[in-house]
Amino acid sequence: MSDITSQTLVELVKNIKEKKIxxxxxxxxxxxxxxxxxxxxxxxxEDFSSALQKAKKFDQKPNFDLKLPGIPMAxxxxxxxxxxxxxxxxxxxxxxxxxxxxxxxxxxxxxxxxLLGKLNCDEFAMGSSNETSFFGNVQSPIDKxxxxxxxxxxxxxxxxxxxxxxxxxxxxxxxIRQPASFTGTVGLKPTYGSCSRYGIVAFAxxxxxxxxxxxxxxxxxxxxxxxxxxxxxxxxxxDFKRNEYSKELTNNIKGKKxxxxxxxxxxxxxxEIEDLWAKGIEYVKDCGAEIVEISLxxxxxxxxxxxxxxxxxxxxxxxxxxxxxxxxxxxxxxxxDMYEKTRSEGFGAEVQRRIxxxxxxxxxxxxxxxxxxxxxxxxxxxxxFDEVYxxxxxxxxxxxxxxxFKIGEKTNDPVSxxxxxxxxxxxxxxxxxxxSIPAGVDTKGxxxxxxxxxxxxxxxxxxxxxxxxxxxxxxxxxITDWWIK
Amino acid sequence: xxxxxxxxxxxxxxxxxxxxDKKAEKLAGDLNSIFEFIEKLNKLDTKNIEPLTSVAETTxxxxxxxxxxxxIRDQILKNSPDENEDFFVVPKVVE
Numbered sequence: 001m002s003d004i005t006s007q008t009l010v011e012l013v014k015n016i017k018e019k020k021i022x023x024x025x026x027x028x029x030x031x032x033x034x035x036x037x038x039x040x041x042x043x044x045x046e047d048f049s050s051a052l053q054k055a056k057k058f059d060q061k062p063n064f065d066l067k068l069p070g071i072p073m074a075x076x077x078x079x080x081x082x083x084x085x086x087x088x089x090x091x092x093x094x095x096x097x098x099x100x101x102x103x104x105x106x107x108x109x110x111x112x113x114x115l116l117g118k119l120n121c122d123e124f125a126m127g128s129s130n131e132t133s134f135f136g137n138v139q140s141p142i143d144k145x146x147x148x149x150x151x152x153x154x155x156x157x158x159x160x161x162x163x164x165x166x167x168x169x170x171x172x173x174x175x176i177r178q179p180a181s182f183t184g185t186v187g188l189k190p191t192y193g194s195c196s197r198y199g200i201v202a203f204a205x206x207x208x209x210x211x212x213x214x215x216x217x218x219x220x221x222x223x224x225x226x227x228x229x230x231x232x233x234x235x236x237x238x239d240f241k242r243n244e245y246s247k248e249l250t251n252n253i254k255g256k257k258x259x260x261x262x263x264x265x266x267x268x269x270x271x272e273i274e275d276l277w278a279k280g281i282e283y284v285k286d287c288g289a290e291i292v293e294i295s296l297x298x299x300x301x302x303x304x305x306x307x308x309x310x311x312x313x314x315x316x317x318x319x320x321x322x323x324x325x326x327x328x329x330x331x332x333x334x335x336x337d338m339y340e341k342t343r344s345e346g347f348g349a350e351v352q353r354r355i356x357x358x359x360x361x362x363x364x365x366x367x368x369x370x371x372x373x374x375x376x377x378x379x380x381x382x383x384x385f386d387e388v389y390x391x392x393x394x395x396x397x398x399x400x401x402x403x404x405f406k407i408g409e410k411t412n413d414p415v416s417x418x419x420x421x422x423x424x425x426x427x428x429x430x431x432x433x434x435x436s437i438p439a440g441v442d443t444k445g446x447x448x449x450x451x452x453x454x455x456x457x458x459x460x461x462x463x464x465x466x467x468x469x470x471x472x473x474x475x476x477x478x479i480t481d482w483w484i485k
Numbered sequence: 486x487x488x489x490x491x492x493x494x495x496x497x498x499x500x501x502x503x504x505x506d507k508k509a510e511k512l513a514g515d516l517n518s519i520f521e522f523i524e525k526l527n528k529l530d531t532k533n534i535e536p537l538t539s540v541a542e543t544t545x546x547x548x549x550x551x552x553x554x555x556x557i558r559d560q561i562l563k564n565s566p567d568e569n570e571d572f573f574v575v576p577k578v579v580e
Contacts, residue, residue, distance in 0.1 A: 095564075096564055097560075097563070099554075100554060192541055298529075303522075304523045304526050305526060307519065319501075325564065325565055325573055326561075326565060333576070334576050334577070335575055337503075338576050340501050341503055344502050344504070347502070352500075353512065355500050355502065356493075357519060359500045360492075360496050363499060370523070374526065375536035376535070376536050377529060379537035380531070414519060415518055415519060418522075
């Protein structure tokens with residue numbers, strides 16, 4: 001049996017059910033590795049001693065009928081956890097202890113999993129490199145001073161470094177798929193309305209979705225099956241028949257039609273990404289799928305539309321942080337002064353920038369020119385997808401226009417940072433599911449991902465395609481443990 | 486279009502975020518480069534297009550108006566930066 005922390009979720013579940021390892025041994029192994037990996041800065045809050053107690057309790061009275069029997073895992077610090085500090089990577093929530101649990105994490109604990117702690121992320125999930133967190137940069141286990149991507153950077157880094165067997169992130173414009181791509185892991189952004197948003201710190205409510213991040217596609221399918229439930233506490237949760245994704249997972253994708261959108265061939269895209277994409281096309285052909293050239297003509301307008309819609313919704317969602325009922329408060333001469341100082345000192349630069357953009361595009365006289373315009377463009381983008389899905393079952397693209405970059409490389413140029421999400425953002429605007437799987441490396445050996453976009457509620461299909469491709473690709477993440485002294 | 490310092494000060498007031506002159510200048514620079522990028526949308530004719538407000542095409546369900554989380558007052562008050570008995574405390578607003 002291989003080392004506990006390098007096993008996949010499915011392997012761990014099997015070994016625990018067959019009593020080859022206990023929950024306590026498993027939990028201890030991940031805690032010990034976590035203790036040795038502080039330099040990665042993946043955790044904002046560790047909950048190790050409580051995790052060990054829960055593991056011991058599980059072993060005393062194990063329930064092997066559960067899907068995650070005594071499995072320890074860490075989650076992004078954007079999910080509210082009852083009684084455990086939840087910061088969203090922000091100073092303004094740095095002392096916030098939720099009196100309730102998010103639906104997605106509750107679903108996970110109901111299946112027997114145990115919380116290891118809360119993982120670092122960009123502040124309020126606004127960022128593509130985990131550099132906007134109040135709690136500092138996260139190091140990628142791939143190489144020193146490399147960003148793990150963002151906003152679910154702590155989740156991706158902890159997963160790739162074997163500090164957690166599986167994890168969850170949130171994806172508003174690529175925040176699961178881009179870090180998965182940067183760290184050689186799998187990340188699924190489900191259909192909007194598939195996973196409940198209840199108890200997730202809100203960024204842009206019409207785009208936010210929680211989703212699984214894992215070491216392989218099988219693990220991803222299993223976690224998606226657990227977290228995706230209809231929830232009356234979220235008014236946009238959708239009541240549809242959900243598959244048993246892990247049971248129904250198949251590598252038979254014969255006859256599936258896969259679209260290749262010409263607009264994703266962007267100027268200045270590195271040759272290694274072009275080559276990776278071409279290789280991906282060959283892989284799906286080998287699996288018996290059919291390739292169809294398609295066009296998504298409004299792709300180029302997705303990112304500018306996103307940078308109106310997302311900040312607009314954020315400026316409204318973040319209006320609640322006023323220093324009165326919870327969170328950080330600064331002293332002011334009067335009430336208004338207190339609000340203004342609290343928000344100026346409590347939010348970081350990127351969050352303030354986006355609140356300002358959002359406030360501006362919603363302000364009197366500009367609403368039609370910006371916000372309404374962006375919503376119309378959003379409609380055109382969704383129409384593009386509706387049109388091609390009459391002809392194809394799924395779409396294959398690169399996940400990102402480049403591999404991971406160095407810490408500090410893009411922090412002074414917001415627009416160049418935003419361009420990182422060029423291939424992921426259209427999916428959020430259209431509310432579709434998409435998965436990123438590791439597919440190769442660049443010249444420096446940094447991982448690169450391919451993205452499979454599906455029809456709404458068709459998670460099973462993209463999981464199947466990913467599963468079939470994964471078998472062909474045989475990707476192995478090279479982690480050297482450079483940060484362990 | 487360019488966003489000047491006066492506009493920045495106006496937005497900062499609407500956002501309830503205090504901004505000094507130095508920060509205002511930095512923000513003006515950032516916002517101008519972001520809006521230059523955003524204004525690519527003006528090239529697109531959207532005259533007869535319906536705006537998309539939500540991708541979830543559902544009608545809201547009714548539910549009974551009942552309290553489900555009970556007895557969490559103390560936990561809620563504990564998160565407050567300043568509280569007095571059963572109240573949240575803010576700086577004086579009435580002279």
